[in-house]
Amino acid sequence: MSVLTYIESKDYKAKKNSFEVISYARALADQLSTDLVILCFNIKNINELSNYGPDKILNINNDELSQFNVQKYAEAISKASSKLSVSHIIIGGSTDCKYLAPSLSVKTNSTYISNVVSLPSSLTPFTLRRSTFSNKAFSDVIIKNEKIIIGICNNSFGLIEKKSSPEILNLEINIPESTINQESIELSSGSISIADADIVVSAGRGLKGPENWGMIEELAKILGAATACSKPVSDMGWRPHSEHVGQTGKPVATNLYIAIGISGAIQHLAGVSSSKVKVVINSDPDAPFFKAADYGIIGDAFDIVPKLNEKLKSFKAVNN
Amino acid sequence: MKILVCISCVPDTTSKINFIENDTTFDTNGIQFVINPNDEFGLTRAMWIKEMDNSTVDTINVGLENTEPILKKTLAIGADKAIRINEKPTDGFRVAKLISDYISNNNYDLIIAGRESIDYNGTMVPGIISEILNINFITNCVGLEIDGNKITAKREIEGGTEILSCNLPAIIGGQKGLVEESDLKIPNMRGIMQARQKPLEIIETENDEIGTEIIKFYKPKEKEEIKMIDSENLDELVEIFNKNAKVI
Ligand SMILES: Cc1cc2nc3c(=O)[nH]c(=O)nc-3n(C[C@H](O)[C@H](O)[C@H](O)COP(=O)(O)OP(=O)(O)OC[C@H]3O[C@@H](n4cnc5c(N)ncnc54)[C@H](O)[C@@H]3O)c2cc1C
Numbered sequence A: 001m002s003v004l005t006y007i008e009s010k011d012y013k014a015k016k017n018s019f020e021v022i023s024y025a026r027a028l029a030d031q032l033s034t035d036l037v038i039l040c041f042n043i044k045n046i047n048e049l050s051n052y053g054p055d056k057i058l059n060i061n062n063d064e065l066s067q068f069n070v071q072k073y074a075e076a077i078s079k080a081s082s083k084l085s086v087s088h089i090i091i092g093g094s095t096d097c098k099y100l101a102p103s104l105s106v107k108t109n110s111t112y113i114s115n116v117v118s119l120p121s122s123l124t125p126f127t128l129r130r131s132t133f134s135n136k137a138f139s140d141v142i143i144k145n146e147k148i149i150i151g152i153c154n155n156s157f158g159l160i161e162k163k164s165s166p167e168i169l170n171l172e173i174n175i176p177e178s179t180i181n182q183e184s185i186e187l188s189s190g191s192i193s194i195a196d197a198d199i200v201v202s203a204g205r206g207l208k209g210p211e212n213w214g215m216i217e218e219l220a221k222i223l224g225a226a227t228a229c230s231k232p233v234s235d236m237g238w239r240p241h242s243e244h245v246g247q248t249g250k251p252v253a254t255n256l257y258i259a260i261g262i263s264g265a266i267q268h269l270a271g272v273s274s275s276k277v278k279v280v281i282n283s284d285p286d287a288p289f290f291k292a293a294d295y296g297i298i299g300d301a302f303d304i305v306p307k308l309n310e311k312l313k314s315f316k317a318v319n320n
Numbered sequence B: 001m002k003i004l005v006c007i008s009c010v011p012d013t014t015s016k017i018n019f020i021e022n023d024t025t026f027d028t029n030g031i032q033f034v035i036n037p038n039d040e041f042g043l044t045r046a047m048w049i050k051e052m053d054n055s056t057v058d059t060i061n062v063g064l065e066n067t068e069p070i071l072k073k074t075l076a077i078g079a080d081k082a083i084r085i086n087e088k089p090t091d092g093f094r095v096a097k098l099i100s101d102y103i104s105n106n107n108y109d110l111i112i113a114g115r116e117s118i119d120y121n122g123t124m125v126p127g128i129i130s131e132i133l134n135i136n137f138i139t140n141c142v143g144l145e146i147d148g149n150k151i152t153a154k155r156e157i158e159g160g161t162e163i164l165s166c167n168l169p170a171i172i173g174g175q176k177g178l179v180e181e182s183d184l185k186i187p188n189m190r191g192i193m194q195a196r197q198k199p200l201e202i203i204e205t206e207n208d209e210i211g212t213e214i215i216k217f218y219k220p221k222e223k224e225e226i227k228m229i230d231s232e233n234l235d236e237l238v239e240i241f242n243k244n245a246k247v248i
């Protein structure tokens, strides 16, 4: 029984978070003393996948899989996993993975555990730790089923490089028709999505109005970051809904989270607390966010952010 | 049309989360329970459909007696009937199985659940129901239109949105955007009075093997002291971005 990890692709390339997913799957396969198979769709150059130690790679090239479709994807992964006699399937924590995992679990008779933050602490009974109560707590869960789908949280495990020379598999898999049709797709051009970002620059009601977001966008651009906002900011239409982060918005688990003019309400913190480094800029020394951050600056965002942008630009000019 | 709204009963978003009995049990002392926010958007969306075409809207929860005030609230908001499956929900697959059994005996056209419950965060119940019943499933819905036998849903995806369509019967996972927060229906006096006459059906379950068991809870590690940076000394922050966060 092997471990299989399904990794997502975009523009014929593995998505960035894939390498963490493979690193986790490799470590699990080692713990179980078994093989690791990578399953992916339509990736042009699979060489970079072998930097993280797979034993085998199955890259299915099929136009039917060029766009995400929950039914087609779940079916393809399920068929591959039964042909390869897989016990554990490892996937990431993206929106699409969370969409397909429940279907996949029923198709493969597996138990699905989402939001997993570490390797099993015990194999018998199989025990995993997951994040729960919207990041306000963790729980240890025993899984009785032999077949398990593990969905891991972004940035919870990290990367472990381990070069291998994987065997390249070839499998014919029939993709069924889907009864769910995509009518259209609208992608916000150019900008980095919160899920893909390493850095998120987020701003709140302290910015006073949508016209003041220029400096936030500039900071994001300098850092190669995604932009985000607090809930009231999206409720008032200052920023698009897709930027709303927190307990009822998108979760953020990045390396760096910069919060500007955000008070740090419990619902906001719940969604962003798993970011590694949190920097807060707020004019009120008593803002609750200062209790939950790593670095803080007390001051007026309208004064600090433009200055910071200039400093970052000169730093980059000298050091790049 | 017959609509079923799945209601998960969760601690209010402002709740401090604590555990008792050697960290094996969630401490409900002083906790106010509410309709899971993602389900609340779905419930209001269902009410709008009902207002348009006289659909019936039922609500369902898998939970113990303490969830009844929440189910009564859904009746006061306008649901026709509430169903409580009498079991403590601890496993997403089991909850989905119990709801699926109810649906297959009662033939609903549209089932509305939430994208995710904010306590368990399984993101699994509606997806598993769809697979057990072999019906269409669309999640992360920020918009839903119904035209005869066809639904069209706007789904939030990474970096944008997509429009998906499928035939009924179907199940969706809703979130904010399905309706706006300012549109959320709240019970009024008349609704509360009417709710008293509405049925709240209780269903007993049979013992069955449950596939997972939560053995312990943990609270996140206490945060280390924050390091303050003087607003006149932004070079220090640039240095931190470079050295500690390694982002530039
Ligand atoms: C059911 C429910 C769910 C919720 N879910 C979420 C969620 O998912 N995400 C979320 O974000 N919120 C959520 N909230 C809302 C949350 O409770 C707060 O109201 C919200 O996070 C506050 O947003 P804010 O910090 O932008 O605004 P405010 O609380 O108004 O804070 C603005 C901050 O800006 C600072 N400021 C003002 N001027 C300046 C300046 N010139 N320079 C620097 N700083 C300045 C102020 O000191 C203040 O701290 C939810 C609420 C409820 C009831």
Ligand SMILES: Nc1ncnc2c1ncn2[C@@H]1O[C@H](COP(=O)(O)O)[C@@H](O)[C@H]1O
Residues within 6 Å of the ligand: B006, B007, B008, B009, B036, B038, B039, B060, B061, B062, B063, B089, B092, B095, B112, B113, B114, B115, B116, B117, B118, B120, B121, B122, B123, B124, B125, B126
């Ligand atoms: N105990 C429950 N009773 C009824 N519906 C539930 C229950 N738990 C979860 N759901 C539904 O399933 C959705 C997703 O929950 P979850 O899979 O726990 O993230 C929720 O938004 C609810 O609509």
